[in-house]
Amino acid sequence: MISAAPRHLRQPYDVVVVGAGPAGMAAAIGAKEGGADGVLIIDREREAGGILPQCIHAGFGLHHFKEELTGPEYAQRFLGQLLTHDIEVLTDAYVLDINPEQQLKVMSPHFGVTILDSRAVVLAMGARERTRGAIRIPGQRPAGVMTAGFAQKLVNIGGYLPGKRVAILGSGDIGLIMARRLVLEGAEVVGVFEIMPHANGLNRNIVQCLHDFGTPLYLSTTVAFVHGFSRVEKVTVAPVDAHFNVLADQGWDVPCDTLLLSIGLIPENELSRRLRLRLDPVTGGPVVSSTMETSRDGVFACGNVVHIHDLADFVSQESFLAGRSAGAYASGYKSLSDNIRLIPGENVRYCVPHTIASEREHTVYLRVTRPMQACNLRLGTVYQRPLRYAFPGEMVTIKVKPSFLERFHGEALKIDIWPRQGDEP
Amino acid sequence: MRYDVTIIGGGVIGCAIARELLRYRLKVILLEQECEVGFGTSKSNSGIIHAGHHDDPRTLKGRLEWLGNQAWDQLADELGFGFKRVGELTVAFDEAQVQTLHKLKAQGEAKGVPGLALWESERIRCEEPNLSQEIKAALYAPTAGVVNPYQACFALIENACASGLELLLEDPVQAITPHADGLRVTTVKRQLDTRFVVNAAGLFADEVAAMAGAGTFRLRARKGEEYLLDKRLNGFVTRLIFPCPTPASKGILVIPTYDGTLMVGPTAHWSDKGDLATTPAGSDEVFSSVRRLVPGLSELDCIAEFAGLRAVTEDEDFIIGASSVKGFINVAGIQSPGLTAAPAIAELVRDILQDEGLELIPNESFNPYIKAPIRFATLSTEEQVALAARDPHYAHIACRCELVTEGEILAAIERGARTLDGLKFRTRAGMGRCQGGFCTWRCLGLLSRELNLPIPALTKRGNGSWLACERLNHD
Numbered sequence: 001m002i003s004a005a006p007r008h009l010r011q012p013y014d015v016v017v018v019g020a021g022p023a024g025m026a027a028a029i030g031a032k033e034g035g036a037d038g039v040l041i042i043d044r045e046r047e048a049g050g051i052l053p054q055c056i057h058a059g060f061g062l063h064h065f066k067e068e069l070t071g072p073e074y075a076q077r078f079l080g081q082l083l084t085h086d087i088e089v090l091t092d093a094y095v096l097d098i099n100p101e102q103q104l105k106v107m108s109p110h111f112g113v114t115i116l117d118s119r120a121v122v123l124a125m126g127a128r129e130r131t132r133g134a135i136r137i138p139g140q141r142p143a144g145v146m147t148a149g150f151a152q153k154l155v156n157i158g159g160y161l162p163g164k165r166v167a168i169l170g171s172g173d174i175g176l177i178m179a180r181r182l183v184l185e186g187a188e189v190v191g192v193f194e195i196m197p198h199a200n201g202l203n204r205n206i207v208q209c210l211h212d213f214g215t216p217l218y219l220s221t222t223v224a225f226v227h228g229f230s231r232v233e234k235v236t237v238a239p240v241d242a243h244f245n246v247l248a249d250q251g252w253d254v255p256c257d258t259l260l261l262s263i264g265l266i267p268e269n270e271l272s273r274r275l276r277l278r279l280d281p282v283t284g285g286p287v288v289s290s291t292m293e294t295s296r297d298g299v300f301a302c303g304n305v306v307h308i309h310d311l312a313d314f315v316s317q318e319s320f321l322a323g324r325s326a327g328a329y330a331s332g333y334k335s336l337s338d339n340i341r342l343i344p345g346e347n348v349r350y351c352v353p354h355t356i357a358s359e360r361e362h363t364v365y366l367r368v369t370r371p372m373q374a375c376n377l378r379l380g381t382v383y384q385r386p387l388r389y390a391f392p393g394e395m396v397t398i399k400v401k402p403s404f405l406e407r408f409h410g411e412a413l414k415i416d417i418w419p420r421q422g423d424e425p
Numbered sequence: 426m427r428y429d430v431t432i433i434g435g436g437v438i439g440c441a442i443a444r445e446l447l448r449y450r451l452k453v454i455l456l457e458q459e460c461e462v463g464f465g466t467s468k469s470n471s472g473i474i475h476a477g478h479h480d481d482p483r484t485l486k487g488r489l490e491w492l493g494n495q496a497w498d499q500l501a502d503e504l505g506f507g508f509k510r511v512g513e514l515t516v517a518f519d520e521a522q523v524q525t526l527h528k529l530k531a532q533g534e535a536k537g538v539p540g541l542a543l544w545e546s547e548r549i550r551c552e553e554p555n556l557s558q559e560i561k562a563a564l565y566a567p568t569a570g571v572v573n574p575y576q577a578c579f580a581l582i583e584n585a586c587a588s589g590l591e592l593l594l595e596d597p598v599q600a601i602t603p604h605a606d607g608l609r610v611t612t613v614k615r616q617l618d619t620r621f622v623v624n625a626a627g628l629f630a631d632e633v634a635a636m637a638g639a640g641t642f643r644l645r646a647r648k649g650e651e652y653l654l655d656k657r658l659n660g661f662v663t664r665l666i667f668p669c670p671t672p673a674s675k676g677i678l679v680i681p682t683y684d685g686t687l688m689v690g691p692t693a694h695w696s697d698k699g700d701l702a703t704t705p706a707g708s709d710e711v712f713s714s715v716r717r718l719v720p721g722l723s724e725l726d727c728i729a730e731f732a733g734l735r736a737v738t739e740d741e742d743f744i745i746g747a748s749s750v751k752g753f754i755n756v757a758g759i760q761s762p763g764l765t766a767a768p769a770i771a772e773l774v775r776d777i778l779q780d781e782g783l784e785l786i787p788n789e790s791f792n793p794y795i796k797a798p799i800r801f802a803t804l805s806t807e808e809q810v811a812l813a814a815r816d817p818h819y820a821h822i823a824c825r826c827e828l829v830t831e832g833e834i835l836a837a838i839e840r841g842a843r844t845l846d847g848l849k850f851r852t853r854a855g856m857g858r859c860q861g862g863f864c865t866w867r868c869l870g871l872l873s874r875e876l877n878l879p880i881p882a883l884t885k886r887g888n889g890s891w892l893a894c895e896r897l898n899h900d
Contacts, residue, residue, distance in 0.1 A: 044822060094822040096809075105806075109817035109831075113810040131860040133653065133729035140702045141731060143885035143892055147862045158866065160880055160893035185897055229699060230889035246705070273657070 010088070012117035013038040014330035015323070016104055017124055018095050018271065021050020023303020024124035025078040026316040030323020031122070032085045035331035040088045040116070042106060048082070048089050049075035050126055051149070052312065054156045057177055059204075063313035074312060098275055102298055119330035120298045122322055123272060123286070127265035127304035129174070135263060137169070139226030142233070148174040148262040152181070161187055163258030167235050168192045169223045173201040173310070175262020180209035189215045190254050193237050195222040195244060198371050200264075200393045202310055223259065224251050232257050265308045275299060282350040283307040289338050290356045292322035293329075300326045307352050307365065310395050314365070318352075340405070345416035347372060349392070358405040364398045366415060374420045379404065380413035390417055427618045428452045428591075429783065431610050433598055433633055434625035435462035437574055437767045438759050440581035442623055445771035446778075447588040449785045454619070455582070455590060456612060458597035460887025461847045463578030465627050467764070468850060469701070469733025471651065471680055471691060472574050473665060475762040476513055476566035478533025478541060479675060485743045489766035489773065491536045494568060496768035504580035505797020506573055507683035513569035513665035514544070514553065516560045516718060522669040526564040529670075533566065540567040555661050555721055569665050571683045574764055575850040576798075583840060584795045588788065595887055598626075601637035601753070608637070608752050621752045621778055628698050628736045630757035639748035644758060646698045646734040649691025650707035654726040655858050656826075659685040666718050675761065677714035679722070684827075684853060689715040689722060696734065703730045728858045735760035745773060747781055754778065798836060798851065802828035823871075824864040826857025834868060838875045846886040848872065869893075 014036035017024045020043035031039045047053065052060075055071025062068055065077065082089060093108035104116045129147040137145075144163055146154075151162040152174060166187050168175045171194040179189045192210060197220045199206050210217050218237065224246050225236040238251030267285040269277075278287040278295035285306040286294040292302050302322035303315040328335065338355035342364065351366040368390040377396065378384040382404045390396055398415075430446055432439045435457030443455050459465065477494045480487035501508035517523045526543060533541045544563045549556055586592055593612070600611040607620040626633040631644040659681075668676040680688040692707045712724045738744055738758030743766075745756050754777055756770060763770075779785050801809060801819060813820035818832035829852045837851035845861075848854055848868050855861030855868065869892065873880050884890045 044825060092821065094825070096828075107809075107813055107820050107822070109821040112814035112817075112820050113806075128859040129862050131728065131862065133727050133860055136652070136703065136705075136708050136724065136727055136730055138702065138704050138708075140700075143890040146865075150862050150865060153866050154893055155897070158880065158893070159897045160895070161897060162893060164894060225702070229701075230884075230886075231891055 009040070009090070009114070009116060010038055012119065013040045014118070015039045015120045015122060015326045016116060016118040017041045017122040017323070018104075019043060019050065019124035019126055019303075019305070020045075020048035020089060020091065021124065021126050021303065022052060022074070022078070022312040022315045023126065023305065023319040024050070024122070025075075025082060026319035027122040027124050027300070027302055027323035027326065028087045029078070029081050029085055030320040031120075031327035031330070032087060033320075034324035034327020035333070036120075036327035039085075040090060041082070042090045042093050042095055042104070044092070044094045046092050048079060048091060054152050055177075056156050057181070060312050063311065064316050071312070078316075095271060098271055100275065100296065120300065120326040122326045123294070123299065123301040123305050124303050124319060125268040125271060125305045127267050127308060129261070130264045130266055132261060137223055137226060139235075140228055142226065142228035142231050144228070144232035144257055145226060145259045146261065148172070148178045148260045151178055151260050155181055155185060161185055162260070163187065163232075163256070165190060165256045166258040166260055167223070167237075167254050167256040168260045168262060170194060170261060170263035171199040171201050171206070171217060172262035172264060173205050175260055176201045176205040176209040178260060178262070179215050180213060183213045183215065189213075190256055191216045191218055193218045193221045193223060195220065195240055198391065198393070202393060203391070222246060224248060226259060232259055235259055265304060267305045267308070269305060272301070272305070280350065280354065282344075283352065287354045288352060290353045290360065290362050291325035291335055292318065292353065293325060298329055300329075307350065310393070314395065317363070318365070339411070340408075341412040343412055343414045345414040347390070347417040348415050351415055356400060358408065359402055361402060362400040364400055364415075366396050366398070368392055368396065368417055372417060372419060375417050376420050378416045378418065380408070380410070382408050382413065386420065387417065427607065427620065428454050429619070430621045430623060430778065431456065431608075431617065431619040432623045432625055433610075434627055434630070435459070435578070435582065435592070435594075436465050436467040436625065436627045437463065437578050437581070437764055438627075438756055438770055439623070439625035440578045440585065441767040441771035442625060442756070442774050443585040443590050444581045445775050447585045447590055448788055448791045450788045451783075453590050454593060454617065455585075456593050456596055456598055456610070458595065460595045460843055460884070461841070462582045462592075463575045463850070464846070464886055466733055466736065467578050468575040469651075469731055470574055470649070470764060471678065471688070472572050472682055473678075473680065473764070474508070474510075474570035474572050475765040476533070476569035477536060477538040478529055478566060479670065480762060481532070482536050485745065486762060486766060487536075489743070489769040490762040491538060492769035493762070493766035497570060497572065500577070500768055501572070503793045504577070504584055504795055506576035506580045508570055508572045509683055510568060510570040511664050511681055512565060512567045513667060514549070514563040514565055515667040515669060516549075516556065516563045517669050518559055518561060520561075523562050525669050526562060530564055538566065538568060541565070553662060553664060553666075555719055556666065557718055557720055571665070571680065572764070573683050579841065579851055580795060584793070587795065588791050598633060598636065601633070603750070619752075621754060621781065621783060623754045623756060623774060623778075625756045627759070628734055630736065630755065634748065634753075634755055634757065637748070637750050637753045639750040639753050639755065641749070642738055642744055642757060644736045644738060646696050646700070647737045647760070648694050648696040648700060648732050648734055650703045650711060650730065650732045651688055651690030652708065652711055652724070652727050653729045654687040654689065654722065655728050656686055658687045658726060661687060661721065662719055668714070668718060677711055679715050679719050684856075687722070691733065698734065701732045701734065703732050707732070729856075729860055743770075745770060746777060752781070754781070798840070799833060801830045801833060823867045824852070824854035824857065826859050827853040829854040829864070831867075831871065834871050835875065838872060842872075843876065844884050844886050845869070845872070845892065
C-alpha cells in the first residue's frame, strides 16, 4: 500500500483529488492523461485505496481488467499506475475546507494546517453506511449492532470476529459479502432480513454468499426489536405488508449476539455542501454534467460521492472521465457545454450524468425504482432497447451515441422503462 | 479507616455532591455501579438547564430549579464543559394557551427569574422563522440553557478526585448496616465504614434506601425517548422550543444541543427500570409533536436515538433529607429539573449533613478549576493552525463527522475514559452522522494501546458490553 507524506508540496497543482479510493485513484490517472502536470491525491486514512484493502473477496476488475481480482489486488494495480504516472499521494491528511477559488485547507500530522492552490478539484470522498439511527430500529441499545462495513474492517483488517451468532438486516452487497466471510471464519449467520420484497445486492452475491452456504434470506421481513442490555441477546424479526407496516403478531425471535446492518450507503458530501454545490435530492450527490463537472466551474466529482455504484469497476470508469475532464480544464481546454437535460421518467429513480452534449458519446447510468421483467428502455423517442429484467440493485447503463441525436432538436430527453407490450420486440 | 461520607451513585447529583463536599476537609468516597460516572440517567436526558420559571415554587424542585440555574455559569467556567444560555420559547397555539403563558410568566417573576417576555407572532417569525405559522404567542425566557450533562459529570468527578475523592467504579452496593455510631457499606468488592451515607442512586435510590432500612418511598421509572438529527439542521432552530405545558409534562421539545445537533423529545411513559428501548410509537409521537412546533423537522434526518429513565416519586417531587436511619441521607426522585437543580442540591445536601453533625472545615487547598478539554472543532482557524503545528496529534482527525482529533482521544483516555462510550461522551467521536462507522476502529486501537488491553477486552460501556471476540487464528 502507498502511504506518503510529500515533504515538499509542489503548489499550485493542476488537479487535486480528494479521496484515494477507487474513484480518486482513477480520477488522478485520468487527470494526467487529460493533460494535467501536477496531480495530488489527498486521503484521510493512513493508506491509499479507500475501502478496497478490506474487500479481500474476489469479484473486482472483471469489467476493467477483464480478470477477477480481490479488492487489495485491484487497488494495487491502480497504486502501481499512480507511481508510473508520477502522481503525489498525501495520506493521513484531512481536507478541512475548500473555497470557491479552489483553495484547499488541508491538515496533516506531518505539516499541520496548510492551504493548497489548485486549478481543478475532483471530489471523490465516497460514501458512508446508513446506521441504526437512520431507520430507527426499535429496541434496547446494546453493543453488537454495527454496520457491515465496520464488521468487515474488524474481520479483514483487525482479525477479530464481531460476534459468534450474527443476524444481518438488509441485503446490500457488503452485508452479503460479510455473510459469507463470517461463515468462513466460523461464525453462525442466522439469516439475512430484507424489508423490500426483493434483494438489494447483486444477484451473483445472493447466489455465491447466501445460497452456496445455506444462509436463509427472508424478504419483506425486518428487525422489529433489538433485545439485550449489555450485548445483543436476540432480535425480533417480523414480516411487513405492502406499505412496510410491521406485522408484529407474525414476528419471531432470533437469538444472536450481533446485528449487522447493510441498509444502504449515503454519499459523503459534506465538502460539496461547504462548496454550495447543487445536489440531487435523489442520489444525495452533486448534479453533474457529462464531463462530471459539478455546478461550480473547475470542481468535478465521481464515484460514490455522486451516486452509489454496484461495482468498483464502474466507479473507475466514471472517475477516469472525471479526471480527464479535470485535467483538460486545468490545462485550459474548454469543452462545449451540454445542451440536453436527462429526465428520469417511468420507473427510473435517477440518472447520471444529469445533462449530455449531442455531439459526444456518453455512458449514462441509471437505477430503477422497482423490479421489472421483460421491459423496454426508452430514451425519449430517439432510442429504445429491450431489457430482460431491471432490478433496483443493479445499475442500468446506456451508451448514448451522437447518431441517436442527429435529428433531435429538443432540450430534454426523458428516460423511461416500460413493461413490454404483447408483440413489442 | 473510616470515611466521613460515602456517596452512592455517580450521576450528576452524586458527582456534584462529591465536589461540594471536597471543599471541606472530609474523607469522601463515591461508589458507582457502572464503569464510568454519568452512565445512567445523567447521560440520557435532554441536557437542558431550565430557565427557572417552570416549576411551582411551593415544591422543593420548584425552589431548587431556579437556585440551580444560577450556578451553572460559574460551574461551566471552572470546569470547562459545554454550557450555553440559548434561551427558550414556550409557544401557544390558542387563547387558552396564551393564558397559561401569562401564568407561567407571573410564576417565574414571583421566583425572581429575569427577562421573561411575551412575544407576539411577528417577533417569533423574525427570531425563529422555522417555527409553525400557527403559533400565536410565545413566552421567551433568556435564562434557559443547554449543557453536555455527561461532560459535566466527568468534569465534576475529575475536580473532586483532584481534591482527594476516592472513586470506586463497577462495584454495586449490596448491604448497608448500622455499625458503631455510623454505617457499614458492603459492596461486591469490599466493605467500608462511614459516618454518613448519601443515597444518590438515581433510579435505584429506593432499593438502596430499603437496604439501609430507610425504605419509605418507591421510585417508578418514566421513560423518555429522544431523537438526534443530522447536523445539517444546525441553526434551523436556535432556542429551546417548548409546547405549552400540561399538568403532566413539560411536553416534547426541540432542543438545539450545545454541540449544534438538534434533538427532539422526550416522551414520558411509565416503564420498567431496565427498559431503555426506543419504540416506533415513541418515534411517531415525538416527530408528530415536534412537527406541530417546527414543520420542517423529519424522521428522515434522524441519526441516532436513545431513551432515558426518570426516577419519579409518588408526589413527583424530590426527596432530599435525613431518614429514619441515623447517618443515612436520601437524595431521591431527582427527575426534571434535576440536572438544572444539581448544584443547588449539592449545597442543600452539604447543609443537611452539617445539621446532622458533620463538621465542615474548609479545605484551603481545594482548587475549583480543572483544565478545560481541548475541542478542536470549536477553535478558530488561527487556534487550529497553531495547535496542529504544536502537536501533531491534534493535526490528525480521528472522527471525521465531528472533527475530533487523535489528540483529544488521547487526552480523554488520560483523563479517565475506559470505554468506547466514555470516549464518545468526552470527545464526541462517534456521535456524528456516521455513528462511529469510521472512527470506532481508530478509537478501539487507541484505547487498546493506551490502556494496554487487547481489543476483545474493550467494551462499549463496561458490564459485558463487549465489542469483538478473540483474535482469529489462521496459522
